[in-house]
Amino acid sequence: MREKLAEIKAIEEDAKAQYTHTVNVCTAAGCLSSGAAQVKEALGKEVERSGLERWCQVKGVGCLGLCTAGPLVEVESQSAMYGHVTVEDTPAIVGGLNTKPVERLRVPTGTPFFLRQNRIVLENSGRIDPERIEEYIAAGGYSGLVTALTEMTPAQVIDEVTASGLRGRGGGGYPTGLKWTTVAKAPGPDKYVICNADEGDPGAFMDRSVLESDPHRVIEGMILAGYAVGASQGYVYVRAEYPLAIEHLKKAISQARRMGLLGRSVAETTFGFNIDIRLGAGAFVCGEETALIASIEGKRGQPRPRPPYPAEYGLWGKPTLINNVESFANIPPIIRNGGEWYASLGTEKSKGTKVFALAGAITNTGIIEVPMGTSLQEIVYEIGGGVPGGGRCKAVQTGGPSGGCIPDAYLDNPVDYDSLRSLGSIMGSGGMIVMDDSSCMVDVAKYFMEFCMTESCGKCVPCRVGTVQMYRLLDKISTGRATLEDLALLENLCDMVQNTSLCGLGQTAPNPVVSTLRYFRDEYIAHIEEKRCPAGVCKIHSSVAQTDSPSYAVAEVAQ
Amino acid sequence: MATNPRQSAVDPPSDDKRWRIVQAAMRRNGFRRDALIETLHAVQESFGYLDEESLRYVARSLRAPMSHVYGVSTFYHFFSLKPAGEHTCVVCTGTACYIKGAPGLLDAVGKEFHIGDGETTEDGKVSLLTARCLGSCGLAPAAVFDGQVAGKVNREAVVERLHAWQNGPAAVKASPESSPESEGSAVYA
Amino acid sequence: MNRGQVRIVTLKIDGKDVGARENETILEVARENGFDIPTLCHMEGLSDIGACRLCLVEVKGSNKLLTACVTTVQEGMEVTTHSPRLDSYRRMTVEMLFSERNHVCAVCVSNGHCDLQNLAVDVGLTHITVPYLYPKVSIDASHERFVLDHNRCVLCTRCVRVCDEIEGAHTWDLMGRGVKTRVITDLAEAWGDSESCTSCGKCVQVCPTGALFEKGKSVAEMTKRRTFLPYLTSMRNGDE
Ligand SMILES: Cc1cc2nc3c(=O)[nH]c(=O)nc-3n(C[C@H](O)[C@H](O)[C@H](O)COP(=O)(O)O)c2cc1C
Ligand code: SF4
Ligand code: SF4
Ligand code: SF4
Ligand code: SF4
Ligand code: FES
Ligand code: FES
Ligand code: FES
Numbered sequence: 006m007r008e009k010l011a012e013i014k015a016i017e018e019d020a021k022a023q024y025t026h027t028v029n030v031c032t033a034a035g036c037l038s039s040g041a042a043q044v045k046e047a048l049g050k051e052v053e054r055s056g057l058e059r060w061c062q063v064k065g066v067g068c069l070g071l072c073t074a075g076p077l078v079e080v081e082s083q084s085a086m087y088g089h090v091t092v093e094d095t096p097a098i099v100g101g102l103n104t105k106p107v108e109r110l111r112v113p114t115g116t117p118f119f120l121r122q123n124r125i126v127l128e129n130s131g132r133i134d135p136e137r138i139e140e141y142i143a144a145g146g147y148s149g150l151v152t153a154l155t156e157m158t159p160a161q162v163i164d165e166v167t168a169s170g171l172r173g174r175g176g177g178g179y180p181t182g183l184k185w186t187t188v189a190k191a192p193g194p195d196k197y198v199i200c201n202a203d204e205g206d207p208g209a210f211m212d213r214s215v216l217e218s219d220p221h222r223v224i225e226g227m228i229l230a231g232y233a234v235g236a237s238q239g240y241v242y243v244r245a246e247y248p249l250a251i252e253h254l255k256k257a258i259s260q261a262r263r264m265g266l267l268g269r270s271v272a273e274t275t276f277g278f279n280i281d282i283r284l285g286a287g288a289f290v291c292g293e294e295t296a297l298i299a300s301i302e303g304k305r306g307q308p309r310p311r312p313p314y315p316a317e318y319g320l321w322g323k324p325t326l327i328n329n330v331e332s333f334a335n336i337p338p339i340i341r342n343g344g345e346w347y348a349s350l351g352t353e354k355s356k357g358t359k360v361f362a363l364a365g366a367i368t369n370t371g372i373i374e375v376p377m378g379t380s381l382q383e384i385v386y387e388i389g390g391g392v393p394g395g396g397r398c399k400a401v402q403t404g405g406p407s408g409g410c411i412p413d414a415y416l417d418n419p420v421d422y423d424s425l426r427s428l429g430s431i432m433g434s435g436g437m438i439v440m441d442d443s444s445c446m447v448d449v450a451k452y453f454m455e456f457c458m459t460e461s462c463g464k465c466v467p468c469r470v471g472t473v474q475m476y477r478l479l480d481k482i483s484t485g486r487a488t489l490e491d492l493a494l495l496e497n498l499c500d501m502v503q504n505t506s507l508c509g510l511g512q513t514a515p516n517p518v519v520s521t522l523r524y525f526r527d528e529y530i531a532h533i534e535e536k537r538c539p540a541g542v543c544k545i546h547s548s549v550a551q552t553d554s555p556s557y558a559v560a561e562v563a564q
Numbered sequence: 565m566a567t568n569p570r571q572s573a574v575d576p577p578s579d580d581k582r583w584r585i586v587q588a589a590m591r592r593n594g595f596r597r598d599a600l601i602e603t604l605h606a607v608q609e610s611f612g613y614l615d616e617e618s619l620r621y622v623a624r625s626l627r628a629p630m631s632h633v634y635g636v637s638t639f640y641h642f643f644s645l646k647p648a649g650e651h652t653c654v655v656c657t658g659t660a661c662y663i664k665g666a667p668g669l670l671d672a673v674g675k676e677f678h679i680g681d682g683e684t685t686e687d688g689k690v691s692l693l694t695a696r697c698l699g700s701c702g703l704a705p706a707a708v709f710d711g712q713v714a715g716k717v718n719r720e721a722v723v724e725r726l727h728a729w730q731n732g733p734a735a736v737k738a739s740p741e742s743s744p745e746s747e748g749s750a751v752y753a
Numbered sequence: 754m755n756r757g758q759v760r761i762v763t764l765k766i767d768g769k770d771v772g773a774r775e776n777e778t779i780l781e782v783a784r785e786n787g788f789d790i791p792t793l794c795h796m797e798g799l800s801d802i803g804a805c806r807l808c809l810v811e812v813k814g815s816n817k818l819l820t821a822c823v824t825t826v827q828e829g830m831e832v833t834t835h836s837p838r839l840d841s842y843r844r845m846t847v848e849m850l851f852s853e854r855n856h857v858c859a860v861c862v863s864n865g866h867c868d869l870q871n872l873a874v875d876v877g878l879t880h881i882t883v884p885y886l887y888p889k890v891s892i893d894a895s896h897e898r899f900v901l902d903h904n905r906c907v908l909c910t911r912c913v914r915v916c917d918e919i920e921g922a923h924t925w926d927l928m929g930r931g932v933k934t935r936v937i938t939d940l941a942e943a944w945g946d947s948e949s950c951t952s953c954g955k956c957v958q959v960c961p962t963g964a965l966f967e968k969g970k971s972v973a974e975m976t977k978r979r980t981f982l983p984y985l986t987s988m989r990n991g992d993e
Contacts, residue, residue, distance in 0.1 A: 072700075301598070303600035304600075304636065370701065466807075466853075504817075630949065
């Protein structure tokens with residue numbers, strides 16, 4: 006197998022060397038939604054029209070990171086990146102290939118956005134064609150897998166993962182090596198590996214980007230996991246809202262199968278492993294591992310109490326390893342370069358890098374990857390380019406509906422699991438939403454509560470009813486109808502729901518309220534006492550008379 | 565898990581060819597009950613929604629209780645028990661889109677077309693849906709028009725697009741961005 | 754399953770040493786030893802789902818509260834079944850249940866022998882501090898013998914489980930999610946039209962509230978009989 010990979014790599018490099026120019030067009034979902042497919046087609050036609058087909062190839066690649074400037078086009082030979090490219094711009098780009106780059110379209114690449122990143126998970130994003138396994142192999146892909154299968158025992162693979170210090174990227178931050186050890190130790194011949202690609206946090210798109218831009222890395226990570234824990238079947242549970250990611254993943258799985266990297270004999274060894282895709286159907290709670298398992302089993306996606314943890318009792322009652330997309334995507338480089346190398350990055354307790362999705366009131370919205378421990382300040386103001394128009398960043402929201410809002414004054418803190426927690430937020434899966442003075446914190450808290458209320462599965466009482474009660478109280482506050490007693494009741498409910506809910510959704514649903522109350526209590530008070538929304542977002546009712554009246558019918562209990 | 569993948573003992577409700585797709589989805593999973601969600605996806609993709617007849621058929625084929633099938637179909641937002649309008653507009657209400665103006669988009673559609681989330685205009689032309697994050701947050705606010713994702717949309721653009729739909733196919737064709745083959749098309753129904 | 758060697762463990766409940774079989778739940782052991790832990794979704798003879806959260810207890814060394822009905826005992830465990838914190842959470846949970854649907858005891862068939870009422874007394878709930886949600890929900894009286902009144906349903910799913918696990922009919926299930934969850938029969942059709950219901954009445958007997966009741970019974974007659982359950986399950990499992 007090793008020879009086969011080497012051969013593919015050589016062929017790929019030869020083929021590439023034939024071309025003087027490679028024009029990469031980002032065809033990930035972000036850029037597609039601003040017309041990248043048409044741009045790619047036009048570039049191809051333009052190359053043909055200019056008779057350059059033998060010297061220039063036009064290639065679709067994954068996300069280049071700066072999604073806000075899409076469609077993005079990169080000409081490797083000229084080190085030129087073009088943004089907001091339209092079909093009309095394509096003759097100029099092709100015309101400039103043998104002369105000089107088109108300055109008016111260029112996106113500067115000497116900026117902190119590009120220079121401060123450290124791309125491990127995203128090493129191939131925007132570089133390779135995600136629909137061709139050969140390009141992944143040429144970039145060193147699957148070599149770690151072959152090494153592991155031929156030279157390492159499963160225990161040694163786990164040792165490397167443990168040594169890397171990798172912690173789960175799905176939000177919880179549980180040590181990956183430890184989880185693998187537990188599943189490996191669990192008795193029985195039938196075990197499963199599940200990749201959690203449900204990415205339900207509304208405002209996070211890292212996993213989507215990884216799956217679209219470099220699906221083979223996730224597959225390689227899963228096969229390695231299967232080998233390490235002794236599983237022969239894997240599932241990727243992916244949101245149905247991500248059609249392109251699903252398409253790329255499907256293609257990648259069948260390519261890997263054809264290449265002999267998946268199937269009864271992986272890479273010509275006695276180890277067999279298969280991967281199937283299962284589609285989500287629009288339920289945030291299915292990101293929770295026990296709900297996800299229920300969903301794969303064809304049931305309502307309702308969590309169940311743990312223990313037993315999936316590592317002992319998971320899919321169809323068998324020991325099951327569940328990791329996030331980004332966690333798996335980190336595995337191939339860890340095996341290739343060793344756990345120690347990975348552990349040299351990041352902070353003492355949070356190793357390696359983390360991918361973040363920057364969105365909201367920030368200049369460079371898109372996907373970035375930075376070493377753990379980078380300060381929020383650096384991410385927002387330097388890499389992210391700050392608030393458009395030079396405005397003030399009021400707060401950064403991390404962790405989505407389970408997280409919190411970190412005010413500007415605390416942005417000098419490093420991003421790692423523990424420091425974010427001490428600030429009252431969480432790392433979460435990596436969504437980072439920047440808010441400026443035009444956002445009202447009560448409104449933001451209400452938004453997230455509404456989210457949790459509609460996404461609550463309804464199984465347990467505190468979350469099912471508590472989220473509705475908390476939402477109504479927040480609504481009352483935001484419309485200027487609340488009293489200080491209502492605020493006290495809200496805080497009581499937050500405490501109760503946090504401590505008594507069955508699963509993570511309910512347990513963390515109060516977090517956005519608690520964190521905004523911690524840092525922006527004055528905004529709540531302004532709504533309550535002065536009937537005023539400082540940010541001018543909430544519509545305060547002038548007349549406050551509102552009595553709830555019973556509207557049910559107890560009457561027609563027949564016969 | 566699967567013992568003998570059995571054949572479906574149940575005949576589809578009609579000889580509509582689309583049932584073959586549904587049958588294939590069930591067969592791929594050996595007519596096991598855990599194939600329920602996969603099967604419902606197949607029905608929704610083929611017919612646009614799940615009607616009572618199809619739910620009964622799926623339940624019988626997978627030997628699943630009716631109430632279980634109904635419970636699953638109504639748990640997941642992706643499944644719809646009602647037919648959608650001729651055209652669908654999905655407005656993203658994820659966090660990034662929310663703070664960048666998604667409520668304004670919904671408000672505009674509500675004012676102009678008198679439809680809310682999950683509703684269809686009286687003429688059956690346009691359905692409005694919402695989604696929590698399409699993964700295009702970099703281009704917030706985002707919306708999907710008949711499967712095509714559009715970024716940085718504003719009130720006027722949404723209203724204009726929906727009016728074009730209501731006023732018939734000619735007007736839609738004239739709209740420059742709507743290309744029939746959309747690679748990244750979402751399968752919202 | 755664990756026939757033969759079942760180890761005996763010792764643990765402390767509210768400071769008292771008790772012995773237990775290792776496969777027992779905290780709830781079972783507590784009840785055997787006369788400790789009272791409130792429950793609602795638990796029903797002897799049915800599977801446990803840990804949904805109502807009323808049986809939460811404190812266990813030394815665990816930073817999370819644990820549901821007694823699904824947590825198995827362990828050697829050396831120290832369990833606290835009552836504390837000001839637990840009591841207050843339980844009170845609020847019962848409040849949540851009262852506020853969720855439309856409970857008007859004075860006109861309810863279950864008045865006087867309702868598990869929800871009893872819980873309110875047990876946890877010392879005297880008045881409801883949270884606003885009622887007043888959902889508009891319906892009543893299904895289409896079955897010839899039974900009535901379903903959503904106004905009183907607490908979504909404990911005892912009916913769902915008894916119908917599936919004991920009667921084997923699986924007439925009931927849940928539809929929707931979150932606060933909009935409802936119990937349904939078949940394809941959310943009228944109960945009277947159900948093809949799967951055998952009219953055995955088990956669901957009515959296990960329902961803790963006035964959500965399921967028998968037609969033509971006066972309030973006094975609506976006391977529910979539940980003793981059949983443990984008997985049926987042990988018959989089915991072939992125990993003892
Ligand atoms: C409500 C809820 C939603 C979640 N959503 C996701 C998700 O979308 N993606 C994910 O990877 N993990 C999600 N998780 C965390 C998973 O339960 C699980 O911890 C994770 O997939 C484990 O992988 P890791 O150890 O690699 O992080 C969610 C948890 C909860 C409670
Ligand atoms: S906390 Fe919420 S989502 Fe989780 S089980 Fe309870 S009701 Fe369902
Ligand atoms: S079900 Fe119980 S609590 Fe509810 S109204 Fe009837 S008697 Fe009262
Ligand atoms: S009467 Fe018996 S069969 Fe009918 S719903 Fe109730 S438990 Fe099920
Ligand atoms: S009908 Fe009765 S048994 Fe069934 S869920 Fe409602 S309260 Fe529980
Ligand atoms: S999608 Fe094109 S740069 Fe991110
Ligand atoms: S929040 Fe709208 S696309 Fe992510
Ligand atoms: S009785 Fe234990 S959670 Fe309901």
